[in-house]
Amino acid sequence: MARVLVGVKRVIDYAVKIRVKPDKSGVVTEGVKHSMNPFDEIAVEEAVRMKEKKLATEVIAVSCGPTQAQETLRTALAMGVDKAIHVEVTGKDLDTLQPIHVSKILAKLAQDEKADLVIVGKQAIDDDCNQTAQMTAALLDWPQGTFASKIEKGDGILTIVREIDGGLETVKVKTPAVLSADLRLNEPRYATLPNIMKAKKKPLKKLTPKDLGVEIKAHQEVVSVEDPPVRQAGSIVPDVDTLAAKLKEGGFA
Amino acid sequence: MQRIYSSSLQKINQISQKCWKSTSTRVELTQVRYPKLKRGNYSVISDKHISTFEKIIPGRVLTSATDDLESFNTDWLRTARGNSSVVLKPKSTEEVSEILKFCNQERLAVCPQGGNTGLVAGSVPVFDEVILNLSLMRKIESIDTASGVIVCEAGCILEELDNVLREKDLMMPLDLGAKGSCQIGGNVSTNAGGLRLLRYGSMHANTLGLIAVKADGTVVDALNCLKKDNTGYALHHLFVGSEGTLGVVTKVAIQCPRVPQAVSLMFLGLSDFASVMETTQRAKGFLGEILSSCELMDLECADAVVQNMKLKLPLERMPFYMLLETSGSNAAHDEEKLNAFLEAVMNQGLVMDGTVITEPSRLKAVWHLRECIAEALLRDGYVYKYDVTLPAQKFYDLVPFFNDKLKEAGALRCCAFGHLGDGNVHFNVTSTEFSYKLLGLIEPSIYEWTSKHRGSISAEHGIGLKKRDFLKFSKTAEAIEMMRDIKQVMDPNGILNPYKVLPAI
Numbered sequence: 001m002a003r004v005l006v007g008v009k010r011v012i013d014y015a016v017k018i019r020v021k022p023d024k025s026g027v028v029t030e031g032v033k034h035s036m037n038p039f040d041e042i043a044v045e046e047a048v049r050m051k052e053k054k055l056a057t058e059v060i061a062v063s064c065g066p067t068q069a070q071e072t073l074r075t076a077l078a079m080g081v082d083k084a085i086h087v088e089v090t091g092k093d094l095d096t097l098q099p100i101h102v103s104k105i106l107a108k109l110a111q112d113e114k115a116d117l118v119i120v121g122k123q124a125i126d127d128d129c130n131q132t133a134q135m136t137a138a139l140l141d142w143p144q145g146t147f148a149s150k151i152e153k154g155d156g157i158l159t160i161v162r163e164i165d166g167g168l169e170t171v172k173v174k175t176p177a178v179l180s181a182d183l184r185l186n187e188p189r190y191a192t193l194p195n196i197m198k199a200k201k202k203p204l205k206k207l208t209p210k211d212l213g214v215e216i217k218a219h220q221e222v223v224s225v226e227d228p229p230v231r232q233a234g235s236i237v238p239d240v241d242t243l244a245a246k247l248k249e250g251g252f253a
Numbered sequence: 254m255q256r257i258y259s260s261s262l263q264k265i266n267q268i269s270q271k272c273w274k275s276t277s278t279r280v281e282l283t284q285v286r287y288p289k290l291k292r293g294n295y296s297v298i299s300d301k302h303i304s305t306f307e308k309i310i311p312g313r314v315l316t317s318a319t320d321d322l323e324s325f326n327t328d329w330l331r332t333a334r335g336n337s338s339v340v341l342k343p344k345s346t347e348e349v350s351e352i353l354k355f356c357n358q359e360r361l362a363v364c365p366q367g368g369n370t371g372l373v374a375g376s377v378p379v380f381d382e383v384i385l386n387l388s389l390m391r392k393i394e395s396i397d398t399a400s401g402v403i404v405c406e407a408g409c410i411l412e413e414l415d416n417v418l419r420e421k422d423l424m425m426p427l428d429l430g431a432k433g434s435c436q437i438g439g440n441v442s443t444n445a446g447g448l449r450l451l452r453y454g455s456m457h458a459n460t461l462g463l464i465a466v467k468a469d470g471t472v473v474d475a476l477n478c479l480k481k482d483n484t485g486y487a488l489h490h491l492f493v494g495s496e497g498t499l500g501v502v503t504k505v506a507i508q509c510p511r512v513p514q515a516v517s518l519m520f521l522g523l524s525d526f527a528s529v530m531e532t533t534q535r536a537k538g539f540l541g542e543i544l545s546s547c548e549l550m551d552l553e554c555a556d557a558v559v560q561n562m563k564l565k566l567p568l569e570r571m572p573f574y575m576l577l578e579t580s581g582s583n584a585a586h587d588e589e590k591l592n593a594f595l596e597a598v599m600n601q602g603l604v605m606d607g608t609v610i611t612e613p614s615r616l617k618a619v620w621h622l623r624e625c626i627a628e629a630l631l632r633d634g635y636v637y638k639y640d641v642t643l644p645a646q647k648f649y650d651l652v653p654f655f656n657d658k659l660k661e662a663g664a665l666r667c668c669a670f671g672h673l674g675d676g677n678v679h680f681n682v683t684s685t686e687f688s689y690k691l692l693g694l695i696e697p698s699i700y701e702w703t704s705k706h707r708g709s710i711s712a713e714h715g716i717g718l719k720k721r722d723f724l725k726f727s728k729t730a731e732a733i734e735m736m737r738d739i740k741q742v743m744d745p746n747g748i749l750n751p752y753k754v755l756p757a758i
Binding site for chain 2: 013038190191192193194196197
């Protein structure tokens with residue numbers, strides 16, 4: 001039976017208004033409300049459901065980040081995950097942290113924890129990279145099922161329905177495999193009180209990237225972060241003919 | 254190009270027809286549904302009147318000859334429809350003053366209107382009153398971050414004001430489900446309550462001052478922005494809650510609190526009302542100073558939200574749900590207080606299940622479950638809506654009192670939700686369409702019951718048209734007489750929002 005490793009990331013909550021730092025080096029994160037990446041929530045939910053259906057024996061959540069990443073892990077534990085691993089990354093390393101490093105960390109942990117399945121959200125809502133699942137699979141030399149909107153377990157294989165631009169694609173992958181969760185895979189549960197209480201007693205292990213033999217080396221440099229251009233105001237036209245003329249002018253008709 | 258344009262117009266028409274289908278059945282005219290109402294001795298609108306209005310507010314006079322006035326004439330709850338043929342949209346206090354001066358001279362009845370989200374048919378005409386709509390008066394004059402005072406025009410939408418204030422770390426002191434449409438002038442004129450009255454107080458408390466125009470056009474400048482000002486009678490309080498019958502509010506000064514650093518929301522499931530009461534007491538004890546909202550919804554309300562709004566609840570189906578919100582200045586401190594409270598109520602078996610939310614995205618989603626109950630019930634067809642204040646233990650008693658008899662008579666749902674912390678319950682009954690029989694079974698019985706238990710027949714919704722005949726259940730004859738005296742002084746010709754608030758003589 002499967003041991004599932006789930007990667008979760010702590011990101012700025014999507015309902016918060018993002019502010020760019022005056023020096024354009026990034027966005028303001030101090031004192032801003034964070035929460036679990038929505039796609040990662042879906043990944044956690046899927047893993048917990050597998051355990052409830054007895055398709056998995058143990059679910060382990062992993063998060064790379066500062067101390068506050070433990071809050072995100074506690075949420076995962078409250079949703080039904082069995083144990084959590086916090087890979088502590090702070091300061092300059094945190095600024096440098098990229099999917100390539102996270103993938104190396106997840107790959108090492110997948111081996112150490114003898115995972116049969118690695119599930120992550122398809123992308124994080126702060127960087128929109130959509131790389132971690134793919135790179136983790138490559139490092140492990142495992143098959144991948146990305147943008148999963150449906151996962152069915154067979155005998156030693158998984159049937160994945162993927163959301164792609166043209167519609168839906170069904171693939172079969174042999175386990176062990178790496179999957180990434182898309183929006184329509186499931187609707188995550190709310191963590192309820194008895195589980196929130198239980199989560200406090202569940203094991204949370206702390207490691208560093210060094211413990212896993214991973215060096216957080218910079219491969220790229222963020223040059224600047226800027227606001228998108230301000231949306232131009234529309235104009236009200238007096239009648240339909242003027243509207244038709246303007247549309248023609250703009251090349252829309 | 255022409256062909257493409259007209260075929261997409263067709264598509265738009267088709268879509269809007271589909272949307273309107275469920276609501277396209279016109280609401281019955283108020284004067285037809287309530288035949289006992291008699292039109293007052295007011296003038297009838299003439300072309301001469303229209304041209305004078307055009308001179309005062311050029312381009313902003315809507316008439317039934319050229320415009321569709323149905324939405325101005327119909328209330329949000331779809332229970333009342335007036336027959337006005339004129340809608341005026343002034344942009345300044347001066348224009349409102351000129352309009353009212355003229356209407357007073359001509360003895361034209363006027364119905365002041367803001368966002369038209371009122372629930373007692375107070376913001377729509379009964380007959381052909383001229384609708385004075387303040388939606389174009391949307392200027393924010395000033396925000397003083399030191400004192401937290403905002404000065405703005407009456408037509409500003411509540412949610413928009415809150416958004417602007419949040420950029421300066423301030424927030425509006427009130428919050429209600431209608432925030433996307435309701436206007437501050439209306440909130441002040443109805444002394445609106447809402448979800449956070451428990452913490453931040455009523456509009457009486459938060460309206461420092463205002464500018465209102467009397468029936469004869471006189472502008473009353475009571476726009477004080479100071480926290481403390483004891484200089485004679487507090488004139489602005491006269492207008493707060495008078496529902497447009499003593500004057501038209503055009504500008505307000507509101508005291509705004511700071512945005513809290515830490516907000517948490519608990520959504521709890523309970524098995525019986527006794528547990529709800531006990532849990533409320535515990536909440537006041539453990540959370541006291543950080544409690545910012547204490548709301549209740551019963552299972553029928555939750556079912557309506559799930560069925561009619563296609564939403565999901567965080568918990569399984571349970572007889573009662575409570576929403577407890579805390580707002581504080583330190584997340585860690587609040588978390589400690591919350592944990593102590595939750596451990597206590599869980600261990601004592603008061604709460605069956607629950608969830609705690611702190612993420613902004615989730616907070617909005619869960620609050621929405623409570624805020625959309627009114628709309629969810631409306632989708633059943635017709636809602637008989639009541640809003641009473643009762644002693645704490647009696648908060649839920651109306652439901653068992655009425656449930657069986659109303660369901661037998663054809664009611665779909667008989668439920669209650671509301672501001673548990675304030676003792677203010679919203680008792681609602683729904684049916685597929687309006688029924689005199691059901692109405693007769695509820696009124697005046699509900700008001701008699703409320704009066705007997707020393708409650709208020711209208712906690713926050715006001716009197717409007719719908720409750721004027723029942724005012725006696727909460728006010729003595731002498732009090733009503735005094736209200737008439739004041740009305741006579743302020744509006745001798747009775748042109749401001751007639752047929753509302755005061756009972757027919």
